Amino acid sequence: MSELLDPTNDYVFKRLFAEAPDLLVDLINDLRPDLPDIASVEIINPNIEPTELTGKYIILDVLARDGKGNCYNIEVQVRRYGAWHKRGLFYLARTLGSQLSAGEDYQELRASVGLHLLDFDLFTETAAEREQAIWRFEMRDERQPKISLGNVLQMNLIELNKADRLGLPEGPLRAWITFFKHWQEELTMANVAHEPVKRAMSRIRELSADEETRRLAFVRERALRDEVSFLNDAKREGLQEGEQLGIEKNKRETAHNLLKLGVLNDEQIAEVTGLAVDEIAKLRIEDKH
Template sequence: MKYLDPRADLTFKRIFGEHPDLVISLLNALLPLKAGEEITEIEYLPSEMVPDNPLRKFSIVDVRCKDRQGRQFLVEMQMLWSPEFRQRVLFNASKAYVRQLETGDGYALLQPVYSLNLVNEVFEPELEGYYHHYAMVHVEHTERIIDGLQLIFVELPKFTPHTFAEKRMQLLWLRFLTEINEKTRVVPEELLEVPEIKKALRVLEESAFTDAELAGYEHFWDGISVEKTLYDSGKREGRAEGLAEGKTEGLAEGEAKGEAKAQRLIAANMKKQGVDIETIAQCTGLPIEEINEL
């Protein structure tokens, strides 16, 4: 039996965007829900339109849904990491939170928004854990939380089955996402024992896709390679120039200049591609005034 990689656009959306029971299982396993808060039923919402530019065309895959209580769940597979990604996640979650109300509605109708972000790169190298949960908490009394936005980031490359303290289903879903791919010939028995994951594996079987879909699947991975090359080359060039400029000012300042230079180069390339200024600002974190001057 040959399987496809579940992280690709085609497969991720086929598994979690067409099978409510599977996305419910994933969310209950990975979200910081208390006893009694488990998701039991969902309806799908339209996916966010990802800007059509060279740095974001392929690397973001998203599934959106809400449960019968009105809580919204944004699930993203982020194949490539960039510095502005946290701000983008906060922006989209905030937008989903605000859009719940129509003109004249009371704030009491607002329900929490959970943003689950599965990241295929390490972006917190100084932290040991792979699971990062952000919430609005009291600085001095962290048990006091303003309910509304919950942001969860999972660094998939950091995950190993031998270093975990999570729930069993969390472990198994993360194993599914990190271990199953085109090279898989024998699936671990512990994954096959879980009905939801066994069903997800059936969805991943190569024979379940048409030739056109398989061609699109290959195109997705080619696109990821191109995006990574574009981003890394811009980052390397900017870092090198920044380091050269900052040698006399210290390594740390030079690296900071390198990051800033990389973002400006990326913005300039996007501008040449005809991407609108607001999208460039959102993707790079640069002020609109600075982008206009590039």
């Protein structure tokens, strides 16, 4: 048996749920138990374009609509970047706004729900943040959070690592967390009784046995690694440039101080600071002005 594919690879994640709407229904119901259960969904974006596998900054999400018209954006994210929340809010708001055509009644608006599985710790600044892994954001008043504008715009975040580490109460949500974090551990998964997670494991085995699926999953994984490497290289180059600018600034400040002393000539100051003689000459003119 081939090594099982990682369900947090967003290509595998989309194949896993977009091709099995009934399994996606179970996932949605288990991740948002505060809302009434749904019976079925229509997958709005079932296809995966080849360019999406290698495109920079693309996240392969699953867009679905239930029988009442409520829309869901479900995705898994394995890397943290600065504007992730703005991106999520943008697409959530766009999904809400695209429901109505010109002239339609706002009363017809249905919920736009984001379900984001994060394979990294997001909120870590305070002790309280470090002890919470399940988050739901809605439009609520700052001083009286019980006063809400409703849940038509709702973003749900689950920090997988933190949820696994904290240990959630037994139930469907804990079973899904176990799946996403321990899918490779046969004994651990054998103890999971939640039927939808069992079906998810069966689908992972099916996908993992297909050579073309494995190849495309690797293409996606490589693209994500390349993206991370590119960003890290850019950060390192930025730091190096900043350090170099700092060095140049120090050289110029030293040259200015030596010019004020009036003891050394331009050649001597150039030798001390490492600047070119013509640069020293320019600094001397600047100082006179």
